[in-house]
Amino acid sequence: MSDGSDVELPENVALAWGLRERPSRGPKRGLSLEQVVAAGIQVAQSEGLGAVSMSRVAGELGAATMSLYRYVPTKHDLLDLMVDTAYGPPPPPRAPDEGWRPALTRWAEGNLTALRRQPWMRHVPISGPPINPNQVRWLEYGLTALAGTGLRGTERVSTIMLVSGYARSWATTTADLMEAAVRSGQTPDQVGLHYWQHLARLTADGPYPAIHELIAEGDDEDDYADAEWRFGLGRVLDGVEVMIQTRTAGGR
Amino acid sequence: MSDGSDVELPENVALAWGLRERPSRGPKRGLSLEQVVAAGIQVAQSEGLGAVSMSRVAGELGAATMSLYRYVPTKHDLLDLMVDTAYGPPPPPRAPDEGWRPALTRWAEGNLTALRRQPWMRHVPISGPPINPNQVRWLEYGLTALAGTGLRGTERVSTIMLVSGYARSWATTTADLMEAAVRSGQTPDQVGLHYWQHLARLTADGPYPAIHELIAEGDDEDDYADAEWRFGLGRVLDGVEVMIQTRTAGGR
DNA sequence: CTTATCTGCGTAGACCATACGCAGAAGCTA
């Protein structure tokens, strides 16, 4: 019956997958987990993650603070749930006749889009490997993009982590810049300009030749941001391609 | 005298670069910024970032909570300063006769080592582009590794960001796993095993062929962690190499 | 010696997460 390898699911995971059947004894619940999560997302979206407190979220629902703890074990679990549903489902998976590269590109851009639409998500620390429903769906589609490439299992996983890590860090940096701009009432361009000015001044008297060369070279692109994203992603995928080609060619 | 393009440095940056001369009027200071930062690091290192509160750090120094605000404008600025000094200086820069790839590899591994030595750093959210002294030094050496490769300025910056982002996200995931293990009194291997077991159970009845294939393939490496790190880094650098070679060969 | 300025720091305000326990609602069992 039980083979001993069974370890019961952590509470938060069971919750995320909807595996907690409501008991039939007591009074009916006035709220639902989905409502609580949605209210949390709404607060985060409109006022930032910092505004997400148990009492603020409860207020949004017309409930008392402590009521939320009937739906969620801990605030951090609520945040995890919020991230999972705010991320939403992944973009369409690789089509039968599609190459791995366009599929993985779409997957990466989906990551970026999700993070851009809900920028507060970048401030929720990653609590572990992907285990919640949407996270798992994203993982599935990411792996699907790499099926049949000859990459080993761990390599496929590493590649997915590599790409999503890139999307996250890129989204983070640009969103930080954007928010700094809004805070100071400037355009992002101005903020970027000030950054380089400050950097130039601070490094002026020190041994920073590479930075000076960089500054001297100047930098006035139009579609700067998007080009930079594409560049990084292109490098990552080129690297993956190199490996795939050696696998496909060399056989072994 | 002033050409109008001058924008004064933000307070926290000036502080980080030691550009705030102490005024000569009042009584002598009982502490120094360095001491405050060091105390913060010590608390973070021994009890985790969560234990770093103004009162805890002040206690470490035998001072009152509010005294710290004579040295640091805000708690978040303290955290930024802590990260900058805990990161420490970068590893040796690219030697004259050294290729870009070993130099950048060393740089990436330096990132990883720093993050591993002080794992609490991963929980301090990145507050903007690198502007504090050690951050700038790391940037300098990273760019140095790419000097003379034919890469444009923005491309060099993107590459650096790509590599450091990879190091950060990889360090984060492994440290999370490690801490989860410690918390539950298991070995990291056991935690990893449980993860795959849970994932298998949760996806058992759903449309997750790629995940099932991954699980079926099994995964029992010895030096698993390190191999995975090297794989991702290798992919990134291969991608960079592709671009450098087209630049070097094709001219324009 | 006066005066300006800076120091450490006590107090207080406005939050926060969450442990505990209670009154009442809902269903199960007899």
Next chain:
DNA sequence: TAGCTTCTGCGTATGGTCTACGCAGATAAG
């Protein structure tokens, strides 16, 4: 139908958090 069990929302309380404000005393300039 009665009683028991279990579950509900949520009030209260504990023990934190950051930091604004302002005061008493120290220091040095004029």
